[in-house]
Amino acid sequence: MATQKAEAPKGKLGVLVVGLGAVSTTFMAGVLAARKGLAKPVGSMTQYDKIRIGRGEDKKYLHYKDIVPIADLNDIVFGAWDVYPENAFESAVNAEVLKAKDILPLQAELEAIKPMKAAFDKNYAKRLDGNNVKDCKDRWDMAEQLREDIRNFKKETGVDRVVVLWAASTEVYVPVNDEVHGTLEALEAAMKADDKENIAPSMCYAYAALQEGCPFIMGAPNTTVDIPAMWELAEKTKMPIAGKDFKTGQTLVKSGFAPIIGTRCLGLNGWFSTNILGNRDGLVLDEPANFRTKEVSKLSTLESILVPEEQPDLYGHGNDEDTQYYHKVRINYYPPRNDNKEGWDNIDIFGWMGYPMQIKINFLCRDSILAAPLCLDLVLLSDLAMRAGRYGTQRFLSFFLKSPMHDYTKGEVPVNHLFQQYVMLKNAIREMGGYEADEEID
């Protein structure tokens, strides 16, 4: 993949979101409100961060928009699919994330966003039962219908480009199966054979997006684009893909806090993370098969930052049976909180001569408030990457993701360390702006 300067955008940018729930409507409302000067898009790197370009005497700190040609908020046009028929205004009200005073000034614009019928299979999300659902002959037909939706959306809105963003629920865990997921050919055959077990609905969305020339972003922990078949398709269509799982609450803290421990050469005996959350996401994750998908996504963070093999004195034990620290993640559905997620982390560290200490982090966060700016940044940066000729897996977007994509067939390892991810992000922006990147990330 050649590194090249991104081309300037022309025309509008369509954003098609899978799932029109709490995250999506908060994302949309915030963009619309920011355009009217009613609210600030806090938490968005593309809107706030400043990056150094140049070195020594020549260095300057610039906002992204002054380095690379990212699309303007005013040029975004929203569309969506959802299993429930409520429009974005109704859904935002139901989500109870934003206050009435923040939604009401946007009522007309939000009401205009009506969800297209979703590609859905109840076996992948037992707790959901909406009826705004496509009738599909098989998985191939499902993808075909989605492709048609995308083409129609383009035609009706006149947008120049489209990005497809999955902001829907976690599906049941689908392990990678080389016979089905190993090549594009095998994948297409399985879609045609209606292999419901190995082809999640989300894969049909990704397939449709890439075939239609749209970058695809996986915001849930689904393994949708973590398979060689999708990488092949992205290469073929020269489209960026990114995933997976928005890095919002507890994992954000973990990927930032673990480096503190690691940088100071403190030891780790155990890390226990528990969460309570009460929104639809929590309801879906209350189902063990869906939680499994999430757990796999959340557990890997720590192990790649504090590596027992590299520092056996520091991370190499923890209890009698294991050869490293003890790490456990729990998610608990707890309705009284609705969208207000709460994380509680207990970190058992040790210092000089092995003496133990404890750090406890209690994060009273809001899921959608943390996810919305990630949606914006992932959309704008995927669109930018496409215009810079970057396709396939976008490692520089790891910063935004709980379980960043990496091509394990090439021996790549995921980068979970928040500050190393940040260096990767900055370097990509520099390159796409025609500047030299810093060579190393540590």
Add this chain to the structure above:
Amino acid sequence: MATQKAEAPKGKLGVLVVGLGAVSTTFMAGVLAARKGLAKPVGSMTQYDKIRIGRGEDKKYLHYKDIVPIADLNDIVFGAWDVYPENAFESAVNAEVLKAKDILPLQAELEAIKPMKAAFDKNYAKRLDGNNVKDCKDRWDMAEQLREDIRNFKKETGVDRVVVLWAASTEVYVPVNDEVHGTLEALEAAMKADDKENIAPSMCYAYAALQEGCPFIMGAPNTTVDIPAMWELAEKTKMPIAGKDFKTGQTLVKSGFAPIIGTRCLGLNGWFSTNILGNRDGLVLDEPANFRTKEVSKLSTLESILVPEEQPDLYGHGNDEDTQYYHKVRINYYPPRNDNKEGWDNIDIFGWMGYPMQIKINFLCRDSILAAPLCLDLVLLSDLAMRAGRYGTQRFLSFFLKSPMHDYTKGEVPVNHLFQQYVMLKNAIREMGGYEADEEID
């Protein structure tokens, strides 16, 4: 200051510690135990950290000792001053930091470390009243006696080099007074005139150390080496100086956690930090004049990481009266905990569209366990800097310090961001090892 490769050490390294209390004896016991293979020096960068040297294909990750000629633990010889006459074994037992089983195997070696009489002025630490104190005619005489102590220690032990480390209590706050502290000449005149108000005992230690060719490290928040007169003396004697205030519990977390907030472009409304601690340090800080010294040291951390002027939307308010977030630090003497310090931080952040969230960090730490590896690293790296011809303020040691030295007369600002401090540390090690440094720190 020319950057040069450090010379290899020859002979033993004397470490003279001011204050033979909890921190010092934990430091000494740990070094002695590590030499015998009885304990691990966890938390020490010089013993554990690995740094990348080289780039691209040539890059390697090496321990410090494989890059630069740091002194070996086996070559350290300890000495101390203290206002109380107890030897290091007795003091370690009284401190109740280490378990009996960890102190007993070191009894003979610790008993051999008997404190020299301290240079002390009760007006600078009202809560202390030891009697192992020098009788001094004036501040000049105080410094002269300390110089003689250093010469005697060298002679008796046969060490090749000595580093002097302040690990004693916080003194009453001494504001910088240009007429007294502005030049070496003025300082010496004030010492001779016995200006007790402007010349803290700690300044006599620093003066004596530098004149005797020993690097000086200030581990408490005293302003001892934060004055132009000392910088002049360090230049003249070509000695490194470092300070101030060991970065142990809450400030360590703050300097690591604030970058998470900043890196993700989240907003900050307020940060409230409170501490409970019950050791002698807490007792001294219960005196308002001594706490003032500490407070000045602790408050600056945040403001230099999250800078309101640079991101006014994110850090520019917090309440009606102020123009930035609200930041408050409290320290409470609470005897039931002894050396086990506990920090409680409440962080009021906000995200997308200004919606508020909270992060609470509860750190059950141990003051001396966190400070001991800092003592070791600061001593070894100051000695290394001296051999590399680096003298004056050692900015690369900011990583270890709560309120890092910087020459404000040259417009320098302190670097408090843990990961930027880490880059500075790594670069200095690379340079002293004869490798090229990375050019920028962000």
Add this chain to the structure above:
Amino acid sequence: MATQKAEAPKGKLGVLVVGLGAVSTTFMAGVLAARKGLAKPVGSMTQYDKIRIGRGEDKKYLHYKDIVPIADLNDIVFGAWDVYPENAFESAVNAEVLKAKDILPLQAELEAIKPMKAAFDKNYAKRLDGNNVKDCKDRWDMAEQLREDIRNFKKETGVDRVVVLWAASTEVYVPVNDEVHGTLEALEAAMKADDKENIAPSMCYAYAALQEGCPFIMGAPNTTVDIPAMWELAEKTKMPIAGKDFKTGQTLVKSGFAPIIGTRCLGLNGWFSTNILGNRDGLVLDEPANFRTKEVSKLSTLESILVPEEQPDLYGHGNDEDTQYYHKVRINYYPPRNDNKEGWDNIDIFGWMGYPMQIKINFLCRDSILAAPLCLDLVLLSDLAMRAGRYGTQRFLSFFLKSPMHDYTKGEVPVNHLFQQYVMLKNAIREMGGYEADEEID
């Protein structure tokens, strides 16, 4: 004081509140909303609690209103004094305690509550500077003007009875001075002599209320009615008095949690309590002289529940210097939270063989939401007590108060144990309902 059955109320009940701020307007709004069926008066004993009356086979659990003739919410008429001229609607909006949707339906009724000019002396609350203030010749004149206000309020509204409730700020600490506060005669002389140092404005309110035949309730920690002169006046006028300091957040928890430790015979080494709060109350308490008043009120709670003399093995040490556990209370003004107070308690207990354990309680509470039902209960129960011929100090109201009144000249000790206070409350209700009380409270 004879125990007698309370007479039924006739006519309306006037409630004159000193201070028309967050607590008062939340109290008023809640009562008005409950009358319209728009909100529930949660937290109010008089509206929700059920008490057993009768014994054995005859026992029944009844609401207060079915045992005693408490005034109906529909019969309450509000009035107020305040140093700021805003009406209750404006003040409620400014307080930012209640959501707009909860205040707007009450707009007209709240706007009609306009504060009378306050009796104010800036030396008692330096941080306040309203201008809706009486011009008084001396303290005697101050009281006379307040008496006239009360008479006018009665005339204008036609209420049958009035209760005066202090829900204003904490004044500067006024130590009890027997020469001034010892007798009613001395107090009146000092008022006439305009003894500003010993006669706080709150004393003029209490004096005026009692002289006008109104019960007086002190909701702040002021010592207003903790002096023999006021007890004498209450006896003479046959009026109930109650105080002091609404038991809302941290002290409520402490008075309930300490009994758990005590009941299980666990030991206590220390209890550290810190608070952050950002409302006007916090601003006033940021002034040391005002905090002193609060501190005295808050510290006594624990010592009367866990008594070192009675259980020396359990509560008799804590550190070397003291003869009991270490107890410390801190209050910190922290504007980002506004009315949302946060308490953090750290409790160092010990168990079997002296082994230490820790309990940490983090209370994210809302000051006014917790205080409002106390206002209602104290008003209704003081009015009830008056009709039952109970006058002077009302010990049965200790349940609602942080530092309950007690006649120390008779050797009385305060009861701070929440569950003992509850028994006292229940017994008084039983008696005023004509039922037999349970004899003992433990």
Add this chain to the structure above:
Amino acid sequence: MATQKAEAPKGKLGVLVVGLGAVSTTFMAGVLAARKGLAKPVGSMTQYDKIRIGRGEDKKYLHYKDIVPIADLNDIVFGAWDVYPENAFESAVNAEVLKAKDILPLQAELEAIKPMKAAFDKNYAKRLDGNNVKDCKDRWDMAEQLREDIRNFKKETGVDRVVVLWAASTEVYVPVNDEVHGTLEALEAAMKADDKENIAPSMCYAYAALQEGCPFIMGAPNTTVDIPAMWELAEKTKMPIAGKDFKTGQTLVKSGFAPIIGTRCLGLNGWFSTNILGNRDGLVLDEPANFRTKEVSKLSTLESILVPEEQPDLYGHGNDEDTQYYHKVRINYYPPRNDNKEGWDNIDIFGWMGYPMQIKINFLCRDSILAAPLCLDLVLLSDLAMRAGRYGTQRFLSFFLKSPMHDYTKGEVPVNHLFQQYVMLKNAIREMGGYEADEEID
């Protein structure tokens, strides 16, 4: 059951403990240490609590031993069964609960306590695999062998009386099955038929104890003595039985804290409790079938204190689907902590006008340190009850138990409110001391 004064004890009291692990050895070591004056039995009601006897003028506050003839610590003789062969000294060292300095002075006495072979069935505790196990033909034979053990212990030690205490692991959940557990006759038939599914090993211990004239106490959440067959046997043999599950950490706090909320008429939306613990108890509970037993025991506490039917406005909702607040309990095996259990409770309450608030309780407790005094009290009070002619279910011991016994066939409900339990305890002591009890408990 007639209430009568307890007879004075004569001779020694044997204490046979099932399970010689952390709890048992901490209990034994503490009793032995207290006898030697080396440690205090903190947390024990029988050793520390004082109760009021008499009323009005005649009331006095006395220790239990001055009211009733409880056995003296010096008269206790310990014995045990365990699946592991280690003696009490070895087991105490392995448990890592007590410090070496507290165990070593008791070495000889503890070494003398060697466990008899346990009655064990691996299907009831899959994670355990000791080999100090009886070879039993069937459940009847198992009970017979245990009876012989008890008779031998009595003979060898010459004790006058024996109490049998279960302080071993939680068994797999055994639902009450009326056909097997409904009558003593059915139970004995099932034992003879070797009905392994319905007859847990713990039932054989209970059966043996009661048949041999020993009170039986169930310290784990096993349903052993919660069945009509055991009540029948206890009636027949006139023996006290008590259970179940020592009320140590989180449930102790819950049974004490819920009354605070209830007493102040605050509302409850949800209560989320999570635990981390790393000892053998935690290991066993990591097995879902064993956790089920515990969960049933822990959940009931709250519902009987805050009763939705009685206060629907306060406890009647919590989320859309349910008719009451949301209550969830989680236990997590987390080896880094060993015996140091940590509870984290999040309590979502609401107050005036329904406004929400949160209370978070973080309990860093020690399982065995909290359980040991309960062992002592339950043993001494069961022995006392036997001498007072009290047999069958001992409701007055509810104070010590997480899931107190109650005869549901008579419509009894469990009392979980800590302070109501305390009144029941005090009344029983008063009665067994020949004094009058207070009639009511609320």
